[in-house]
Amino acid sequence: MKLAMVYDVIHPYVIGGVQKRNWEIARRLVKRGHDVTLFGMKHWEGSAIKYSEGVRLWGVCPPQDLFKDGRRSIREAMYFACRLFPSLTRERFDVVEVANFPYFPCFAAAFCCLIRRSRLVITWHEVWGDYWYEYLGKKGVLGKAVEAMAARLPHSAIAISPHTMAGLMKLGLRNAQVVGCGVDMAAIASVPRGPEPSDIIYVGRLAQEKNVAQLLRAIGILMKSGSRTCCLIIGEGPERQALERQAGELGIGAGVRFLGRVENDADLYSYMKASRVLVQSSTREGFSHVVLEANACGIPVITVNHPHNAAKDLVTDGLNGFVCDQSDSDMAQKIARALSTGGWEERCRQFAASCDWDAIADVAEKLYLEAWGARP
Numbered sequence: 001m002k003l004a005m006v007y008d009v010i011h012p013y014v015i016g017g018v019q020k021r022n023w024e025i026a027r028r029l030v031k032r033g034h035d036v037t038l039f040g041m042k043h044w045e046g047s048a049i050k051y052s053e054g055v056r057l058w059g060v061c062p063p064q065d066l067f068k069d070g071r072r073s074i075r076e077a078m079y080f081a082c083r084l085f086p087s088l089t090r091e092r093f094d095v096v097e098v099a100n101f102p103y104f105p106c107f108a109a110a111f112c113c114l115i116r117r118s119r120l121v122i123t124w125h126e127v128w129g130d131y132w133y134e135y136l137g138k139k140g141v142l143g144k145a146v147e148a149m150a151a152r153l154p155h156s157a158i159a160i161s162p163h164t165m166a167g168l169m170k171l172g173l174r175n176a177q178v179v180g181c182g183v184d185m186a187a188i189a190s191v192p193r194g195p196e197p198s199d200i201i202y203v204g205r206l207a208q209e210k211n212v213a214q215l216l217r218a219i220g221i222l223m224k225s226g227s228r229t230c231c232l233i234i235g236e237g238p239e240r241q242a243l244e245r246q247a248g249e250l251g252i253g254a255g256v257r258f259l260g261r262v263e264n265d266a267d268l269y270s271y272m273k274a275s276r277v278l279v280q281s282s283t284r285e286g287f288s289h290v291v292l293e294a295n296a297c298g299i300p301v302i303t304v305n306h307p308h309n310a311a312k313d314l315v316t317d318g319l320n321g322f323v324c325d326q327s328d329s330d331m332a333q334k335i336a337r338a339l340s341t342g343g344w345e346e347r348c349r350q351f352a353a354s355c356d357w358d359a360i361a362d363v364a365e366k367l368y369l370e371a372w373g374a375r376p
Contacts, residue, residue: 001372002035004088004118006098006109008080009066010057014045015261016205017289018125019182021160021285023055024376028361029368030054037093039084046059060087070207070238071135077102088112094372097121097158104147110153114193119371122154124176126286127167131308142171147171156371158288158364163310181363184290185349187265194270196259198232199339201275201299203268203290204282206237211281211304213239213246216333219278220250227336231256245343277321277338279331284308295320296352300338302331320344 003026009016010024019040026036026307030053033291042048042059050057059301061083064076081104088096090111100107106122112118128147134138148171151157157176159165166174200219204210212233233243233256240258262268272278278294278304288311291301301321303311315321318341322334337342 001029001369002055002092002094003368004037004039004093004096006039006088006096006105008040008076008102009038010038010043010160012264017037017181020289021059022099024182024184024357025361025364026055027053028358029365032365039088040100041080042045045295048163058087060084067238073103074102081105081108085112089115091129092116093118094204095119095121095368097368100124100147100150101126104149106153108358113155119156120154121156121158121257121368121371122150123158123160123179124161124164124168124286126284126307126374127164127171129167129170131284132210132293158347158367161310161313163313165285168349174220177367180355180360181287181289181292182355183289183296183352183361185296185353185356188293188296191266191269191273194231194274196271196274198271198275199277200229200231200335201234201272201278201294202231202281203234203272203278203294204280206233206235206239206243208239209282209284210239211283212243212329213303214248214326214331215279215281216252216256217245217251217328219252219256221328221332223255223331223338224251229255229335232259232275233257234262234268234271237262243257253314263341268298269293272299275299277302279335280304280311281331282306282309282311283326285311287303287311291315291321292352292355295348298348300341300344300348302334302338304331306362316351 005022008189009019024092029036029163037058039058041063043063048059077334080128085108096109096113098106100122132143136143151171154293158179159176165178247253272294279302283306291311294301305323312323315323324331324334
């Protein structure tokens with residue numbers, strides 16, 4: 001099978017869940033004899049086409065800024081979609097898989113598939129629905145319309161979680177299959193514990209919907225109660241300066257370290273292994289790789305009970321972490337409870353092992369082959 005996987009950024013040049021998923025599935029399919037190309041922006045020096053672990057990486061255009069004013073850039077998405085089209089049509093692929101967000105590449109890929117008689121698979125990481133109005137105000141009606149049109153494009157569809165599947169059903173797309181995300185247990189097991197211990201670790205983009213401000217307020221509550229809590233925050237984003245300022249205003253600056261971006265997975269896992277609990281504070285997630293990665297490192301996860309946060313479906317109270325209410329005090333209480341409870345390591349790793357990337361690749365491969373076999 002000749003497979004194209006389309007997303008505007010490619011792992012590891014830009015860190016994120018979608019590109020990590022594409023990479024982990026792609027390199028496993030290559031080992032099984034498939035021909036896989038990742039299409040994205042060119043974040044490397046030299047030729048537009050290069051190979052990594054047998055996977056072909058195809059940079060269709062120079063890198064553009066993904067975000068403007070803290071939001072995904074519409075201009076970047078349209079530019080990438082336009083530059084994608086001539087590259088994707090140069091060859092015929094049996095299956096073209098594209099991430100639903102940021103939508104415009106879905107339409108470019110659909111047109112390419114029509115011309116080249118390829119099968120189109122769209123992988124849905126989130127369905128926003130009425131959240132478009134919160135994100136764009138009155139212009140949200142346009143976002144909803146584009147999302148609904150994208151749902152009618154593919155020959156096959158993937159939802160990365162039951163939460164996303166429920167959103168697709170509201171769009172009228174009922175034949176999607178759930179293929180979750182995974183974790184590389186062997187790679188994580190090979191990484192030693194880092195030398196810098198911390199009580200709490202956060203890993204993710206520093207953006208408003210990631211809700212890191214609530215985590216800082218919860219740490220403030222813990223410190224006021226006499227707890228000497230140390231927190232490590234890993235990630236970059238438009239909220240970093242405001243969060244650093246907030247930590248100072250709360251009087252917790254000495255206990256909170258903003259590390260910025262970590263360049264490779266091994267370093268990230270070493271920081272996780274040296275921590276006691278990970279807080280995934282986001283109010284909007286289609287899945288959450290970091291939950292599985294933290295559990296694979298043997299530490300529990302605190303996440304937030306929010307209707308747009310699919311990560312809460314990955315956490316079972318007392319098994320691999322806790323789900324807290326949308327209140328600072330409850331988050332602080334759940335963090336304290338996780339820190340004072342023992343026996344997490346074995347339970348967390350057992351849960352993560354059920355989501356190994358090899359098993360995820362098995363399901364994805366089967367779906368791609370079914371899509372290919374259904375071609376006219």
